[in-house]
Amino acid sequence: MQHSAIREILKVTQLPEVISFAGGLPAPELFPVARIAEATQRVLSTRGAPALQYSVTEGIPELRRWIAGRLNAQFGTAFTLDEVLVTTGSQQALDIYGRIMIDPGDFVVLENPSYLGAIQAFDAYQPEYLTVETDEAGIIPEALEEVLRKAPRRPKFLYLIPTFQNPTGRTLSAERRPKVVEICRRNEVPIFEDNPYGELAFSEKPPAPLIAHDGTGFVSYTGTASKIAAPGLRIGWMIVPEKTLRDKLIPAKQGSDLHTATLDQYILHELVTDGSFLEDHIALIRKTYGARRDVMLSALKEMMPEHVRFNHPAGGMFLWANVDPRIDTEELFKAAAAANVAFVPGRPFYPHNDRRDGMRLNFSNSDETKIRIGVERLATAIRNYGAGIS
Amino acid sequence: MQHSAIREILKVTQLPEVISFAGGLPAPELFPVARIAEATQRVLSTRGAPALQYSVTEGIPELRRWIAGRLNAQFGTAFTLDEVLVTTGSQQALDIYGRIMIDPGDFVVLENPSYLGAIQAFDAYQPEYLTVETDEAGIIPEALEEVLRKAPRRPKFLYLIPTFQNPTGRTLSAERRPKVVEICRRNEVPIFEDNPYGELAFSEKPPAPLIAHDGTGFVSYTGTASKIAAPGLRIGWMIVPEKTLRDKLIPAKQGSDLHTATLDQYILHELVTDGSFLEDHIALIRKTYGARRDVMLSALKEMMPEHVRFNHPAGGMFLWANVDPRIDTEELFKAAAAANVAFVPGRPFYPHNDRRDGMRLNFSNSDETKIRIGVERLATAIRNYGAGIS
Numbered sequence: 020m021q022h023s024a025i026r027e028i029l030k031v032t033q034l035p036e037v038i039s040f041a042g043g044l045p046a047p048e049l050f051p052v053a054r055i056a057e058a059t060q061r062v063l064s065t066r067g068a069p070a071l072q073y074s075v076t077e078g079i080p081e082l083r084r085w086i087a088g089r090l091n092a093q094f095g096t097a098f099t100l101d102e103v104l105v106t107t108g109s110q111q112a113l114d115i116y117g118r119i120m121i122d123p124g125d126f127v128v129l130e131n132p133s134y135l136g137a138i139q140a141f142d143a144y145q146p147e148y149l150t151v152e153t154d155e156a157g158i159i160p161e162a163l164e165e166v167l168r169k170a171p172r173r174p175k176f177l178y179l180i181p182t183f184q185n186p187t188g189r190t191l192s193a194e195r196r197p198k199v200v201e202i203c204r205r206n207e208v209p210i211f212e213d214n215p216y217g218e219l220a221f222s223e224k225p226p227a228p229l230i231a232h233d234g235t236g237f238v239s240y241t242g243t244a245s246k247i248a249a250p251g252l253r254i255g256w257m258i259v260p261e262k263t264l265r266d267k268l269i270p271a272k273q274g275s276d277l278h279t280a281t282l283d284q285y286i287l288h289e290l291v292t293d294g295s296f297l298e299d300h301i302a303l304i305r306k307t308y309g310a311r312r313d314v315m316l317s318a319l320k321e322m323m324p325e326h327v328r329f330n331h332p333a334g335g336m337f338l339w340a341n342v343d344p345r346i347d348t349e350e351l352f353k354a355a356a357a358a359n360v361a362f363v364p365g366r367p368f369y370p371h372n373d374r375r376d377g378m379r380l381n382f383s384n385s386d387e388t389k390i391r392i393g394v395e396r397l398a399t400a401i402r403n404y405g406a407g408i409s
Numbered sequence: 410m411q412h413s414a415i416r417e418i419l420k421v422t423q424l425p426e427v428i429s430f431a432g433g434l435p436a437p438e439l440f441p442v443a444r445i446a447e448a449t450q451r452v453l454s455t456r457g458a459p460a461l462q463y464s465v466t467e468g469i470p471e472l473r474r475w476i477a478g479r480l481n482a483q484f485g486t487a488f489t490l491d492e493v494l495v496t497t498g499s500q501q502a503l504d505i506y507g508r509i510m511i512d513p514g515d516f517v518v519l520e521n522p523s524y525l526g527a528i529q530a531f532d533a534y535q536p537e538y539l540t541v542e543t544d545e546a547g548i549i550p551e552a553l554e555e556v557l558r559k560a561p562r563r564p565k566f567l568y569l570i571p572t573f574q575n576p577t578g579r580t581l582s583a584e585r586r587p588k589v590v591e592i593c594r595r596n597e598v599p600i601f602e603d604n605p606y607g608e609l610a611f612s613e614k615p616p617a618p619l620i621a622h623d624g625t626g627f628v629s630y631t632g633t634a635s636k637i638a639a640p641g642l643r644i645g646w647m648i649v650p651e652k653t654l655r656d657k658l659i660p661a662k663q664g665s666d667l668h669t670a671t672l673d674q675y676i677l678h679e680l681v682t683d684g685s686f687l688e689d690h691i692a693l694i695r696k697t698y699g700a701r702r703d704v705m706l707s708a709l710k711e712m713m714p715e716h717v718r719f720n721h722p723a724g725g726m727f728l729w730a731n732v733d734p735r736i737d738t739e740e741l742f743k744a745a746a747a748a749n750v751a752f753v754p755g756r757p758f759y760p761h762n763d764r765r766d767g768m769r770l771n772f773s774n775s776d777e778t779k780i781r782i783g784v785e786r787l788a789t790a791i792r793n794y795g796a797g798i799s
Contacts, residue, residue, distance in 0.1 A: 044463055052457035059449045067442035071639035073434055107497055107643075107666040114665050118533065140664045143508065249461035251671030253497075274530045275504050276497040280670045281641030 031356045038393035040380040041361040058289035070285040076273040078105025082288040094231040109255035112241035113140035115271040126174035132368035148370035157191030160198040167206040183216035183335025186379035193226035210238040216335035221309035236261035252283040311382040318394035336383040347375040354404040360396040421746045428783035431751040434774040448679035460675040466663040468495025472678040484621040499645035502631035503530035505661040516564035522758035538760035547581030550588040557596040573606035573725025576769035583616035600628040606725035611699035626651035642673040701772040708784035726773040737765040744794040750786040
């Protein structure tokens, strides 16, 4: 997507009269502002100097230990702090992984559609993309097998978001997960698993991440505090079991920003180890976003014309809709913006820009009333826009 | 320098019995911990949600306005917030500038010796280095002219720290500054000016930065809050007057980490606009570091053998010493470490590793007593080590 086109979308979404389903923002009214204020006071009154000083590139040990421990407790893995690298948001994990792995012209395998921020990060290193078709159960193993078999050269890695994906909200089924790992391992194509939304399950716990299916260092993983604490802290992380890869990522991280903000690392560690705070807070996010998803789904069902199809994500922040294939959602965006509602058109999420009928709808950043009004505006815009084609 | 060699130095400096002149750390006892705690409370109690949310890539407008305004007030420039990009420490400025400017095999011009962190950041983009000799008044204009004239292809840029340089503590003289700008402009080689230490003048105000000598967008500039507030906030900035360059740097920054930690940007802005706090605080740093420099100089003069020469920096955090050219300071480091004192050997600061007799000595991070004891240990180590060669 043109940088200018994205700026155009941003400009629309910042107008106060516009209801935006476009952004990927958490609900700010849920930010634990008071808890973060208390955590900061405790950090500064007890560890002020180290929290404000330069620190080690890998991240502070107590936070790295907590990151490994949380995944271990949830999925029975046995990662240690040595395998964890704190990053400046998971965006930095995408950037430095791309920098280490990609030489110009290398192949990278992506889900179709895939996360736009990852495509933008990898683009800096000039790969070519191979895309694998997906359905409601995520990436299709047979399609993956086929793409790897036909690849002119061995791809450098497969990047995917298996759980509550951005942009589609889809989850790779438990049954497919070991298959995807097995296919990649057999073809010697490492996996880079991005899991920003895994904590945001509305009902059942999602299947274990791919890295839990692998004991060979073949899967690298990135997670983030942005969706469970606050994105303004810019704390993400990588779990990289393979030492030779870690030994390249750490200098790349060091060259990028020396280390992630020390104060924010201390604040986050203080926050997430503050009794039952984290579990209570994640429960609140799940409940709120789950209710918003329900409202969006029922409004879509009630108001949208027949040709609009949409899925039922089990967690995360997004759902995915398709309109009549004769409609280009980038054109539709303009009509929607005129009706004071915004979404992200699907095309830029497809690495080859080969589909134009998708829409990403965010439900985390609008309250229930706004969601109903926004869907109503969008339905009207689609009806008016589509009147010419039906 | 081998990554492993740097780790070896770090390991030594972390031993409690070692007095370290090796690091480039500010004095943690001067960190304005209470002020930062108060600033954080004000930010979170009045702007909690925006301070914890995702934000724009360029940085929050109020901080960008303050950055431009401070330079304008000090040097009579007229930069606007549009020309400012907030970065995750100035290390990120080095990284994204290198990423935009350097293709593999391109020439980059550096002072000899130059800042190690810049060399490491640029190395990721595989340039070749042309080095320009320096003396106590900084980079030598005639030598610069000669290097540019002989360059096989036009170099992509000149990178330098004109004021209280790292590693040498030297300052490019007022008289040479317009010459350096003129030579580069005539040869169409842009300048990337790094100014982390400019605020740390012990007596006279240093000459205006190179960017103040240029009204054509030919000089890009990076600064940092690390030396005047706290490095743990990881806030740096760029001033980039040339719009076409800015339009490349902003997406590079976005791909790297989306934006710099929002909370830290708000905290810093609150801190630096808090009445006379900043001026008082910088005055305290100047006084403290100036006194430490004086103690180090008088100890060196008193204790060092004849063949050790050292300079008299007018500000910053480092001084530079040379030993008898028959001594390799990387070898000397081991003897010093055994005597519980550390420094950084000079070789890695020379892009072509062509000098081995330099030492960087940091005076900001040790109190006056430790400085005297450390210099005494170092002098003894040099005497013992050098006994064989004299």
